[in-house]
Amino acid sequence: GQNIDQPTEMTATEGAIVQINCTYQTSGFNGLFWYQQHAGEAPTFLSYNVLDGLEEKGRFSSFLSRSKGYSYLLLKELQMKDSASYLCAVRPTGGGNKLTFGTGTQLKVEL
């Protein structure tokens, strides 16, 4: 089966950098995904890692270490609109397109 852990809540200051960690244990691995979800809205895709290393997309970057079962999402130059829940999800091998989600990290950006 799959087990995904991420912190429940984080608080950061506008303009700062924040790192949201995710650790996972899976029976097989075929990619790790990050989604952003604002309160009352649907999740939206942020990033995807299948190989080790850093993927950068504007202010957001995601890192993966498959040997450690570890990923992080890095948000730079934080803005108030970045206040949201950030969901880590894993796609196991042999599961087709199925995703297993963590419980999400609620990020609050303060002035």
Next chain:
Amino acid sequence: NAGVTQTPKFQVLKTGQSMTLQCAQDMNHEYMSWYRQDPGMGLRLIHYSVGAGITDQGEVPNGYNVSRSTTEDFPLRLLSAAPSQTSVYFCATTERLQEFFGPGTRLTVL
């Protein structure tokens, strides 16, 4: 393109009632799925479909039925609603490994 649409946005049911949550997409994606989201539980997969005529169970299928007669539509049926089915339901399509979620249906079962 509307993307993924869901109706209704909100619904209140009494225990034992049945209803269908509608999901439609206009992106011609083969893979569709239904999730429920509960506080502290994350998104959990209920049922999924890899194409018209093919459906399969996810992590929490009990109490729900699905069908996929067309590529566009993937309705979720609650056979006899229970308070434990109070949740937010998201329909999604998958294309090139990316999930596209509908806006969700907020269901309360009294």
